[in-house]
Amino acid sequence: MIPDFAMQNNIPNEADLLKATDGDVYLLAYPKAGVTWTTEVLTAIYSQYAIENPSRAAEFEGAIRAHGFCTSCPLSRRHSTKPGLTSVGYDINGNAVFHDETNDQKPRRLISLHFPVERMEALIPDAFQNDRVKMIYVARNAKDVAVSYYHFHKMNETLPTPESWEEFLDDFISGSVRCGSWFEHVRGWWRKHIELQQQHTNKLLLVTFESLKRNTYNEVERICNHLGLKLSPEGIEEVCFKCNFTTMKRDPRRNHSQNDIFKGDFLRKGKVGDWQNQFTQTQRQNFDDTMHSQLGNDYTPIVNSFAM
Template sequence: MQTVTMPANDVENIHKNDLDLLSPQSGDVYLVAYPKAGVTWMTEIVTAIYREYATENRNLGKEFGNAVRAHAFCDVCPMARRRNANNQNKMNKNVVGFDANGKEVYENDEEKRRRIISLHFPLKRMEKMMPEVFIDDAVKLIYVARNPKDIAVSYYHFHCMNEALPTPESWEQFLDDFVKGYVRWGSCLEHMREWNKKQHDLDATGKHGQLLWLTFESLKKDLKGAMRLICNYLGLNLSDRGLANVVNRCTFASMKADPKRNHSSNTIFKSDFLRKGKVGDWKTKFTVEQNINFNKFMARELENNFSRLRLQDDEL
């Protein structure tokens, strides 16, 4: 596989219709994760929470039920925003995102909508390009971490099935590139480590509600409990029935069975976008030697402080 790194010039790597996503608005929720750590899942969760909240609070208008979802840096996310070249009635306006039903939302849309914006930004890039996110209390951040071994395996398979990405020469070569950070979005462990430090720094300055840290593993272990935590963080109350509806909609099986959420019509993918969604799938790919070496790598990069990242030793 050819080594892939992000361009040095941030702006060159952003489509023009992504620039507005880097200007936070009151009520925005930014979902951040390294690729294949769970940002797609978290997008579905927040969307479902908003949708159910709108159903239970119809007096609030449509801003939650009609929330727009978008992904910044769509040049490395081909299923994200794009120019509509076919619908003449829309005068070829840019697609700025999608609503909860998967319908395209066009630029200059006049409807009031909450924005759910997912991205893979490393912390330094986020601080450089949109520092307001860490200042405005009306903007929320949710970070999703995952066992780096499971990320490596999932990212490898994603390269194998995605025609927009270089096909790996082998699992061994991809793992070597992954460890060295020679993949899109750079080092996975640095990504998680820096964002975790940011959360602690924000807490230390009294901004406890600015960044919610979650793990893929915690979502798998107790999805309902995690959703209740997310609701509290966003200041939204759902009934037990509403919460159950959200949980049922956001199980991996439910998402995988839905062609829209599994992106089945996207010809750029040679197989299902949603593959397994399991904890510990790394065990099917890592050799004993690879596991030993990777553990040493994690111990060095994370300074043996797995608990601070809220990843348990038995998950690693």
């Protein structure tokens, strides 16, 4: 497999996703690190905020979500043949949204991307410069990412089917998979996180898949604070309920069971530590050695956060 930073399977006419506008939230993550789940969390936050703040309901109920530059993602944009109308994503209820291109008014947007930080800085510099644009980076234990990514390749009609787990793991460790090296991806965004903290800039929030699983309530509250949105304790509990794995897996609008490119469950397990059922002892040791050599002591805080 070959890293695909160019993303040759781009969906046409997505240039507007690269133009950060007031109110945009960019969700960044390596594939299978939890960006779909986090998008659902943000969607539920917006929905609940609309309920608790009727005067701003239209603003948040009208928000759209889209995944840029990857046709295999269930949040990818779909385009209409209707003259003058383009599907720009999905609303908070999972319905396709068509935007009138003659209307300059931009709705609130939740945009998920798999960009490494260097690509984000090059293509969307306004995201770092506009104080009304927020970013959230989602990280996950690399072993669980590798296992989830392997099964995603096996069930996704648009991706090459791995010959074996052993071959895929070798490719993952070397960075010879789509989106390249997990290690480089996490290193880059961790450095940016530290840099922005030192500048006292409340621009980028770092969340881990494990922290969302361990204490969803606290993490939802952190995300709300990052976005400047206040929810009642009962509202946060409602968001947590809507976004737990069992609730999402039962909902056909959110489990992507109607997407014909998938040969199995898009929402597979949603667990922490499932890698232990896939890795051999030798593979675990080799991976841990690579992790240490690639990340080292400078990244101890984020590595520790992967543990439950």
